[in-house]
Amino acid sequence: MKRKILSNRTITRLSLYYQYLSRITDKKFISSKDLAGLLGINDAKIRKDLASAGQFGIRGKGYEISQLHSSLEKVLGINRTWNVVIIGCGNLGSALLKYQGFSKHKFNIVAGFDIDKTKVNKEINGIKIYHFDLFGKFVKSNKIDIAVVTVPQEAASEVIDKVVSYGIKGILNFTPLQVYKKDCIILKTDITIEFIRLACLLANKK
Amino acid sequence: MKRKILSNRTITRLSLYYQYLSRITDKKFISSKDLAGLLGINDAKIRKDLASAGQFGIRGKGYEISQLHSSLEKVLGINRTWNVVIIGCGNLGSALLKYQGFSKHKFNIVAGFDIDKTKVNKEINGIKIYHFDLFGKFVKSNKIDIAVVTVPQEAASEVIDKVVSYGIKGILNFTPLQVYKKDCIILKTDITIEFIRLACLLANKK
DNA sequence: TAGATTGTTAATCGATTAACAATC
DNA sequence: TAGATTGTTAATCGATTAACAATC
Known part of the structure; x- marks a missing residue:
């Protein structure tokens, strides 16, 4: 799992994705395109953000929500007290x-x-x-x-x-x-x- | 007085300059270089920010603080209630x-x-x-x-x-x-x- | 005038977006 | 397999910085 240094703006957006994902309960997968539509953010940017934080997606399917959520938790440093x-x-x-x-x-x-x-x-x-x-x-x-x-x-x-x-x-x-x-x-x-x-x-x- | 459309980041910095200038009482002029040193911001960026908000400086001297302060007030839209x-x-x-x-x-x-x-x-x-x-x-x-x-x-x-x-x-x-x-x-x-x-x-x- | 500092151009850097091969 | 969507490359866009002629 390669990890680049996250820019300030990427971090801010990752928190945004994280907060948004916390509220989704009716789906198992979400694509960058769908998330982009919901947040008013370009889909390529979302994929790049997520890729720079590790590898989370499945080609053809999208991102497994609960897994992405807990991965973001780790990357954002909020899996601890x-x-x-x-x-x-x-x-x-x-x-x-x-x-x-x-x-x-x-x-x-x-x-x-x-x-x-x-x-x-x-x-x-x-x-x-x-x-x-x-x-x-x-x-x-x-x-x-x-x-x-x-x-x-x-x-x-x-x-x-x-x-x-x-x-x-x-x-x-x-x-x-x-x-x-x-x-x-x-x-x-x-x-x-x-x-x-x-x-x-x-x-x-x- | 030409005015470009101010970017979000320029606006944020202009507010910062404004707040900082409010607290200076012991000088009449300040140069972009001095302000840059105090705020930890590149001096060319400050000059560009100020230029994009109007023409405020005097070559060789710098910016007249009280005049700059009230000009920023106008540009930032805080000269009114x-x-x-x-x-x-x-x-x-x-x-x-x-x-x-x-x-x-x-x-x-x-x-x-x-x-x-x-x-x-x-x-x-x-x-x-x-x-x-x-x-x-x-x-x-x-x-x-x-x-x-x-x-x-x-x-x-x-x-x-x-x-x-x-x-x-x-x-x-x-x-x-x-x-x-x-x-x-x-x-x-x-x-x-x-x-x-x-x-x-x-x-x-x- | 000589020194200082602006306003602005040109160069650099970084971030966004489009496009598409890779692959589930 | 066919369709969908990722990960990533290359193109674009915008913001920062260095440099310097203009000018107080």
């Missing part, structure tokens, strides 16, 4: 703590962190919130794979520095701060930029 | 209702909608939540530019159909549903996919 902490339990942070959909994907939120005394030592959705001062200690005694940073802009730089210095290898950064660190994969998601993109598209339409 | 409704006031929806950062960008959240009786007629952050049955009526008497859809997966398709049928031209879709509609720009943001992307990058690292 990922331990996650949420740093910053404000509006967005506590929404993530409350969200039930992660457990389905084996994203296991183990703790929240904040510096606000009215939040520290409370629980949200059964998950305890600790003072951020205890973060280093916590990381030493618990295996943490991913830190989600949902602190205000002002605190972002310091928090991310600390998280990286404690050896965390993956960060989802919801702050507007653009950061690059060696030794840590930081993905930025900026909801405000989505609003701006939409405004721009609407303003320049036609 | 956008009226926004949030449909689905669960975890994520109410986090957005509570978020204070939008007003700064003239995104004006005018109402929330839900079907849950424990939420309807309440207020969050001074914004009233209506029953979704009243949505059509509301749209007729209020100018709405953007609908944010934060309902559960199961309700997504029906809600989006309805929103489009009432003539809304822009949707931010936070559900996992992939939708395309003529006559309406729908941007999808899927936080779960960000988690999966990160997992995939971590799993295939090195």
